[in-house]
Amino acid sequence: xxxxxxxxxxxxxxxxxxxxxxxxxxxxxxxxxxxxxxxxxxxxxxxxxxxxxxxxxxxxxxxxxxxxxxxxxxxxxxxxxxxxxxxxxxxxxxxxxxxxxxxxxxxxxxxxxxxxxxxxxxxxxxxxxxxxxxxxxxxxxxxxxxxxxxxxxxxxxxxxxxxxxxxxxxxxxxxxxxxxxxxxxxxxxxxxxxxxxxxxxxxxxxxxxxxxxxxxxxxxxxxxxxxxxxxxxxxxxxxxxxxxxxxxxxxxxxxxxxxxxxxxxxxxxxxxxxxxxxxxxxxxxxxxxxxxxxxxxxxxxxxxxxxxxxxxxxxxxxxxxxxxxxxxxxxxxxxxxxxxxxxxxxxxxxxxxxxxxxxxxxxxxxxxxxxxxxxxxxxxxxxxxxxxxxxxxxxxxxxxxxxxxxxxxxxxxxxxxxxxxxxxxxxxxxxxxxxxxxxxxxxxxxxxxxxxxxxxxxxxxxxxxx
Amino acid sequence: xxxxxxxxxxxxxxxxxxxxxxxxxxxxxxxxxxxxxxxxxxxxxxxxxxxxxxxxxxxxxxxxxxxxxxxxxxxxxxxxxxxxxxxxxxxxxxxxxxxxxxxxxxxxxxxxxxxxxxxxxxxxxxxxxxxxxxxxxxxxxxxxxxxxxxxxxxxxxxxxxxxxxxxxxxxxxxxxxxxxxxxxxxxxxxxxxxxxxxxxxxxxxxxxxxxxxxxxxxxxxxxxxxxxxxxxxxxxxxxxxxxxxxxxxxxxxxxxxxxxxxxxxxxxxxxxxxxxxxxxxxxxxxxxxxxxxxxxxxxxxxxxxxxxxxxxxxxxxxxxxxxxxxxxxxxxxxxxxxxxxxxxxxxxxxxxxxxxxxxxxxxxxxxxxxxxxxxxxxxxxxxxxxxxxxxxxxxxxxxxxxxxxxxxxxxxxxxxxxxxxxxxxxxxxxxxxxxxxxxxxxxxxxxxxxxxxxxxxxxxxxxxxxxxxxxxxxxxxxxxxxxxxxxxxxxxxxxxxxxxxxxxxxxx
Numbered sequence: 001x002x003x004x005x006x007x008x009x010x011x012x013x014x015x016x017x018x019x020x021x022x023x024x025x026x027x028x029x030x031x032x033x034x035x036x037x038x039x040x041x042x043x044x045x046x047x048x049x050x051x052x053x054x055x056x057x058x059x060x061x062x063x064x065x066x067x068x069x070x071x072x073x074x075x076x077x078x079x080x081x082x083x084x085x086x087x088x089x090x091x092x093x094x095x096x097x098x099x100x101x102x103x104x105x106x107x108x109x110x111x112x113x114x115x116x117x118x119x120x121x122x123x124x125x126x127x128x129x130x131x132x133x134x135x136x137x138x139x140x141x142x143x144x145x146x147x148x149x150x151x152x153x154x155x156x157x158x159x160x161x162x163x164x165x166x167x168x169x170x171x172x173x174x175x176x177x178x179x180x181x182x183x184x185x186x187x188x189x190x191x192x193x194x195x196x197x198x199x200x201x202x203x204x205x206x207x208x209x210x211x212x213x214x215x216x217x218x219x220x221x222x223x224x225x226x227x228x229x230x231x232x233x234x235x236x237x238x239x240x241x242x243x244x245x246x247x248x249x250x251x252x253x254x255x256x257x258x259x260x261x262x263x264x265x266x267x268x269x270x271x272x273x274x275x276x277x278x279x280x281x282x283x284x285x286x287x288x289x290x291x292x293x294x295x296x297x298x299x300x301x302x303x304x305x306x307x308x309x310x311x312x313x314x315x316x317x318x319x320x321x322x323x324x325x326x327x328x329x330x331x332x333x334x335x336x337x338x339x340x341x342x343x344x345x346x347x348x349x350x351x352x353x354x355x356x357x358x359x360x361x362x363x364x365x366x367x368x369x370x371x372x373x374x375x376x377x378x379x380x381x382x383x384x385x386x387x388x389x390x391x392x393x394x395x396x397x398x399x400x401x402x403x404x405x406x407x408x409x410x411x412x413x414x415x416x417x418x419x420x421x422x423x424x425x426x427x428x429x430x431x432x433x434x435x436x437x438x439x440x441x442x443x444x445x446x447x448x449x450x451x452x453x454x455x456x457x458x459x460x461x462x463x464x465x466x
Numbered sequence: 467x468x469x470x471x472x473x474x475x476x477x478x479x480x481x482x483x484x485x486x487x488x489x490x491x492x493x494x495x496x497x498x499x500x501x502x503x504x505x506x507x508x509x510x511x512x513x514x515x516x517x518x519x520x521x522x523x524x525x526x527x528x529x530x531x532x533x534x535x536x537x538x539x540x541x542x543x544x545x546x547x548x549x550x551x552x553x554x555x556x557x558x559x560x561x562x563x564x565x566x567x568x569x570x571x572x573x574x575x576x577x578x579x580x581x582x583x584x585x586x587x588x589x590x591x592x593x594x595x596x597x598x599x600x601x602x603x604x605x606x607x608x609x610x611x612x613x614x615x616x617x618x619x620x621x622x623x624x625x626x627x628x629x630x631x632x633x634x635x636x637x638x639x640x641x642x643x644x645x646x647x648x649x650x651x652x653x654x655x656x657x658x659x660x661x662x663x664x665x666x667x668x669x670x671x672x673x674x675x676x677x678x679x680x681x682x683x684x685x686x687x688x689x690x691x692x693x694x695x696x697x698x699x700x701x702x703x704x705x706x707x708x709x710x711x712x713x714x715x716x717x718x719x720x721x722x723x724x725x726x727x728x729x730x731x732x733x734x735x736x737x738x739x740x741x742x743x744x745x746x747x748x749x750x751x752x753x754x755x756x757x758x759x760x761x762x763x764x765x766x767x768x769x770x771x772x773x774x775x776x777x778x779x780x781x782x783x784x785x786x787x788x789x790x791x792x793x794x795x796x797x798x799x800x801x802x803x804x805x806x807x808x809x810x811x812x813x814x815x816x817x818x819x820x821x822x823x824x825x826x827x828x829x830x831x832x833x834x835x836x837x838x839x840x841x842x843x844x845x846x847x848x849x850x851x852x853x854x855x856x857x858x859x860x861x862x863x864x865x866x867x868x869x870x871x872x873x874x875x876x877x878x879x880x881x882x883x884x885x886x887x888x889x890x891x892x893x894x895x896x897x898x899x900x901x902x903x904x905x906x907x908x909x910x911x912x913x914x915x916x917x918x919x920x921x922x923x924x925x926x927x928x929x930x931x932x933x934x935x936x937x938x939x940x941x942x943x944x945x946x947x948x949x950x951x952x953x954x955x956x957x958x959x960x961x962x963x964x965x966x967x968x969x970x971x972x973x974x
Contacts (some may be wrong), residue, residue, distance in 0.1 A: 014474055016708060020715045024723065038734050044856060093586040122582050125559055126573045126799060128885055129858045129873075130865060131589070132729040143722055151714055155707070254710065255484045255607055259491045266599055268496055273588040274502040286516055345584030372587055 001185070004169070008186020012152065013193075016045070022194040028144060028197040032135045032203045036085035040209040043080040048096070050077045051426075051463030059420035066410045068418060072100040072114025076385065079367035079380045079428040082218050087361070088134040089371025092124045098382040101391070110319060113327035113408040117388045118379065119337050120285075131458055138364040141229050142357050145195060146236045146265055150257045153240025157252040157461065162250060167466050179239055180241065180461045185238050195233075203334050206345050217432060221367045228363045231446055238453035245460035266348065269358035275276045280396050282340035292333055299326055320406030322446045327408070331386075338379070344373060356449050359442045366439045369430045373438045388424045398423075467630060469504070473636035479608065488604045489650045496654035497595045500661045503549040508667050510544040510556070513578040517541055517561060526927050531911050531921035532828075533808040535792055538564045538902070540895045540933045542575075545883055546668045547605050549658070550681055551594040552772025562895055563946055564580070564933070566836050566903055567792070570895045571850060572888060573799040593658060594877040595653045600719055600785040601651060602692040606713040608643045611694025612707045613969065632970050640693065640962070647689050654681065663961040674942045680947060691911050692717075694961040695869075707912045724868045732782065732861040734812075744849035744944060745797045746959045748842045752802055754807050755838045757896040759831065768823055781807025781824060785815040800846045800853075812921040821915060829913035837902060858885065869957070872950050879947035894935045901931045 012018050048071050058075045061067045065097045076098045084091075095118065110191035133139050164436060203222070207214050213221075240257060247253040281293075302323050349372065352358035365371030397414045406412025479485055521539040528537055542560035546831050559575025568574065616622035625635060658680070662668050696713050703709040719867040760777065764770050773945075780789030786808050793804035813821060863886070865871030878884035906912050909929075 015711075015713045017715070020711070023716070024719065027727070028723065031727055035734050084878055089585060090587045093583070095583065099737075112618075122583055122586060123585070124557065125577060126854070128554060128558060128888075129732075129861050130550060130555070130725075133727045135726055135730050136793075139726065146717065147718055147722070153713065159707075188865070237951055251611070251710075254488055254714075258603060258714075260606070262492065263495070264605065267591060268590045270591050271495075271498050271502060274506070274585075274590065275498070276584055277582075278505065286520075292907060339552055341582045344582050345494075345587070348585065348588065372584065405562075447910050450500075454613055 001182045003191065004174075004182025008156075008183055009190050011188035012186065017148075017151055018190060018194070021151075021191070022197075022332075025140065025149075025194050025198045026201075028135050029128075030136070031203045032085055032140065033202050034061045034430065035052050035135065036206060037209050037211060040080070040082075040084060041111075041463065043084070047077060047080050049050035049063065050075070051079075053326070055425055058423060062418040062420040062423060065393060065397055065414045065416070065418055066408075068423070069407050070111045072116075073385070073389050073423075073426065074101060075099050076382050077425045077428070079373070079430075081324050081374065081430075081466060082212070082214065083221060083368040084370055085136055085202070086222070086368035087138040087364035087370050088136045089365040089374065090369065091370055092127070093122050094372075094375050095122060097121050098379070100382075100386065110323060110409070113323050113332070115327045117334060135365075137225070137229075138361050138368075141232060142360055143265060143272045145185055145191070145229070145303065146234060146357065147261060149187075149191055149233055149236035150254075150261055152191055153237050154254040154257050156183050156187060156241055156245055157244040157464070158250040158253045159244075161248055161464075163465065170466065177458060180458060184234075184237060184241065184457075187240075188234065188266065191233055191237075192230075194230075201271050207268075221432065223367075225364065228246055228360060228367070228443075228446070230451060232360045235446070235450045238450060238457045242453055242457040245457060245464050248464075255350040262356045265357040268355040269352045272352045272358075273348040273353065277344055278346035280344050280347040282337065282344055285328050287462055288337050292330070295329065295333060296326070299329065300436065317406060317412075320409045320412050323408035335383075342376065342379075353445060356446060359446050359449075362440050362442050363446070369435070373435065374430070374440075377430060377434065378428055382426070385424065385426045392422075392424050394464055468634050468638055471630070471634060472642050474767075475639050475642035476645060479642055480556075484607055485646055485649075487599075488607075488647075489653065492596070492600050492650035493605075493657060495591075495600065496593055497661065498657050499593060499596060500658040501547060501590045502615050503552075503590065504661060504665055506590065507544055507546065507549060508665065510560075510578070511667055514541055514543050514560065517578050527622050528927075529811075529916075529924040530809055531906075531914065531917045531925045533790075533793065533809060534925075535561055535565050535567070535805065538930075540564055540579075540898060540935070541569070541934070542888075542891050543953045544882065545887075546670065547674060547677060548592070548883050549662065549849065550592060551677070551877040551881040551883055552590050552592040553878040553881060554885060554888050555589065555883040558888055560891070564899050564902060565896060566899070566906070567805050568794070568801060568894060569763065569846070570899060571799075572892050573854065574801060574891070581956065583773045584872075592656075594641060594874060594881075596654075597651065598688070598873055599721060601647065601685065602648070602870065603717055604645055604650070605643075605689050605692035606696040606717050608647065608694045609711045610700055610709045611706045612639050612643070612697050613700040615700075616702050616708045617704070627809040630712070633966060635829060636697075636966060636969055640690075641695070643693055644686075644690055645853065647693065648686070651682070651685055651689065673940045677880050677943055678883070680940075680944060681877050684873060684876045684880065684947065684951060684954065687958060688869060689870050689959050691954060691961065694965060696957060698961055698965050698968070699966050701972065709762055720868045725865055725871055728864045728867070729861050730829045732857060732864065735857075737857060740795070740849050741800070744799050744845050745802070748800055748802050751838055751845075752804065755834060756804070757924035759834070762827075762830070766827075767821075769822055769827055772820065778782050779806045781919075782823070783808075783820060784814030785812045785817065785919075786810045786895065800849055802842070803835075805841070808918055808921040810921070813919050819868065821919070824918065825913045825915060828917050832906075832912035846922075855885075866953065871955070872954055876947045876950035879950065880943055882943055884946070887938060889945075890938055891893075891935055895933070898931065898933045905929075905931055 054073075054075045054077060061071050061074075078096050081089075099117045099119060101117065102112060107189070119246070121258075157166065160169070166179075170176065239260070241262070243257050244253045255276060256460055282288075299322075306318075323376055349358075349362065362371075362373070366373045394407060396418060397405055397407065400414035400416055402410040403414040479705075496709070518541045520543070521537065525534065525537040526535060538642075538866065540562050542562075545555050548555040558572055559577050561578055562570045562575040564570060612619075613622070616625070626632070635764050655678070666685050677754075694717060699712045699716065699943065700706075700709045702711065769781070772783060774782065779791035780786070782789075787810060789806070789808040791806045796802075862871075862875060866875060876885070879886075911917065916925050
């Protein structure tokens with residue numbers, strides 16, 4: 001078997017495709033490195049500026065607990081991922097922050113309580129450049145490397161069949177599965193050599209640069225990503241061998257492989273997502289907005305019915321209850337709409353799982369800490385922080401015996417100044433175990449795909465008549 | 467003779483598996499994506515119609531002129547041909563406020579917010595993209611063994627024993643392959659047009675069909691270019707397997723890698739940092755205006771006290787109900803302005819003597835605002851050009867070194883979804899703003915009582931000029947597509963000549 005693998009390897013090393021593949025991968029990885037090393041420090045700087053600005057604003061509000069309760073914690077910013085060079089995750093299409101602020105009309109001549117809002121605008125709105133895919137690892141592996149894998153395998157069996165050398169090989173006392181394994185290994189190693197070299201170059205350049213420090217967790221994630229890449233390459237090699245054995249003619253086998261590649265890698269992930277998203281459509285934004293206004297108006301009307309116009313001031317207790325429930329209801333309604341949108345996004349992504357390329361894209365995004373799943377984690381973090389912040393306000397107020405404990409009413413809250421240090425600050429964290437949970441199914445599916453294709457290739461080759 | 471050759475080649479090609487597979491896969495992808503894009507278009511059209519109606523009503527709910535901010539909105543309708551090439555049609559904002567406080571540009575526009583932002587994570591695949599990827603690949607697959615294959619099998623020698631000119635052979639091969647490639651192209655286009663006609667929301671005019679003709683022509687040239695590239699490689703190499711490898715890598719490079727590589731490179735080229743200085747200049751102009759305005763108010767014995775000693779928003783007169791201060795401050799798009807005003811349902815008798823003074827003041831204030839906007843626009847326009855348009859155009863130009871980029875640019879121009887067409891819309895909005903301002907000037911609306919008070923007649927919105935926008939005509943589309951089309955044609959001709967020369971001189 002090793003002998004066959006070695007022979008395959010030598011064959012490939014001297015071939016034109018090996019040289020071309022190496023040059024292509026090198027150019028792509030170099031661009032990737034330069035792009036990352038230029039953009040990442042800027043991103044980090046922008047994030048730190050925004051985050052420290054937000055903290056300053058928050059601390060500026062610590063003059064009274066009432067301000068904290070009505071104006072809210074301000075903008076919560078999403079931390080940029082250290083591993084953005086692995087997967088861009090279309091971050092330009094995702095909101096960069098959540099906003100815990102007060103942005104509604106005054107109610108009963110009172111400033112209402114702050115609420116958490118999730119803006120819908122994306123940084124991409126002002127972009128008028130042509131659309132393009134960033135050259136991240138996900139692109140290089142998902143598109144280019146899989147393409148190269150096809151070009152290395154399409155004639156692995158059919159070519160030898162045509163030249164008649166397969167007959168010669170099998171004339172020796174070698175079992176067929178050994179031949180297949182040998183071919184598999186040979187192709188695998190010859191693709192891996194250039195790829196591993198350029199990956200190492202990429203990582204060495206990035207880790208030796210002053211601008212970026214890769215921490216142990218990042219290295220762990222990179223390790224996982226590398227094993228995902230290995231799985232993905234194996235998958236395409238198995239596919240290539242399967243088609244090559246099943247079709248018998250290299251010309252036809254290439255056409256079939258290319259068409260499979262184009263449909264599964266290029267078109268399916270997007271087209272299927274668009275089709276899938278139609279199966280679970282949230283209410284239209286206008287509808288959402290009308291309903292939201294109707295809710296607020298109903299609450300206000302109910303309040304006015306009970307206590308008349310602001311001519312006779314109702315007791316502060318009633319007002320306190322009103323402003324609190326109004327804010328909570330609004331936030332709950334917003335969150336439920338956001339949830340609908342997220343569900344639609346999830347549904348769209350779930351359907352694309354038919355394509356291994358889409359699975360790998362998801363795995364890349366999750367382990368690199370970018371993209372949709374990462375955004376969901378950010379939203380979760382923001383929601384957790386919302387609770388923390390509210391609890392902090394309530395607890396601080398409770399600690400003051402002179403207060404009436406009416407949150408959102410100036411005269412009903414603690415008048416003592418708040419220690420700016422004690423206010424909880426938003427921290428956007430990423431957890432590897434959560435990332436892993438989110439994509440466990442995808443990982444399993446990828447392994448299953450591989451299993452099916454490998455056994456398919458085996459069967460096709462064993463039953464091949466020479 | 468030529469006909470015999472063509473017939474032979476045609477039959478050879480038509481009976482192959484690759485031809486069947488090509489037709490099947492193109493049809494499948496085009497139909498699937500047309501369905502998706504059609505739904506998407508319908509959704510955008512509904513959003514457009516709802517939004518247009520809503521802003522029409524909202525404007526008419528206002529009684530005074532000064533409250534037209536945010537209510538007088540120009541909407542950009544979706545382009546039905548965006549199904550063929552989406553271009554910037556969906557990406558760029560389609561809802562823009564018309565106001566005298568700023569000059570409307572692409573970057574000030576918002577989107578109709580009916581879609582889910584998370585769906586933007588998926589690229590919309592238009593028909594041009596399908597053709598761009600699939601047809602080029604097919605052309606190469608048809609071409610790689612056109613010459614090298616026959617040479618390997620020895621049939622080329624056989625053919626050349628007959629008294630046939632070599633050019634004829636080349637031409638016959640080219641024509642027959644193009645005829646074969648035309649089949650999936652035309653059938654799939656036909657199917658997608660049939661799908662479009664089943665929709666009740668899309669009406670394709672004669673002009674649209676002319677544009678589609680342009681797209682077909684461009685596609686033809688594009689496919690032919692890739693076929694010739696394949697043939698060139700086939701003529702240069704002795705073995706089919708080498709030709710095939712080279713073809714595939716050339717495809718991968720031109721279609722898959724180069725566009726992304728070059729746009730990434732444009733992204734990382736350093737740009738002149740004009741943004742901060744331009745923004746500061748603009749801000750200073752506004753602050754200067756603000757100072758003058760406050761100075762005037764403070765020194766005025768009547769208006770000063772009414773506006774809280776020249777500091778407040780609007781005026782506190784008897785019967786005044788609301789005051790407003792409207793401001794925008796977006797450094798990244800160099801947008802900065804603020805406007806103040808107030809609304810009075812019925813001005814009380816006590817404040818009546820001040821009304822002419824207020825009218826006079828607003829004449830000054832509004833005129834000065836318009837002048838300030840004009841001054842800032844002189845800074846803003848070139849700065850926006852440098853920050854946004856130049857890099858975008860640089861990227862677009864560099865893209866044209868790949869046939870895929872040329873094809874994309876040309877079909878975008880035909881469909882009317884490229885940057886110039888989008889700019890046409892915003893130019894129309896700018897002209898509309900001018901027309902509204904002229905109307906305000908002519909009818910002395912800036913200094914009218916209806917600017918702030920609703921007691922002596924209310925704002926007459928129906929007399930306001932109406933906004934209308936027509937997509938540019940086919941001739942304009944053609945003019946925009948022509949340079950790219952010409953480039954495609956020239957590369958085709960050059961390649962054909964090169965192949966001819968190589969083939970004539972080659973030993974068989």
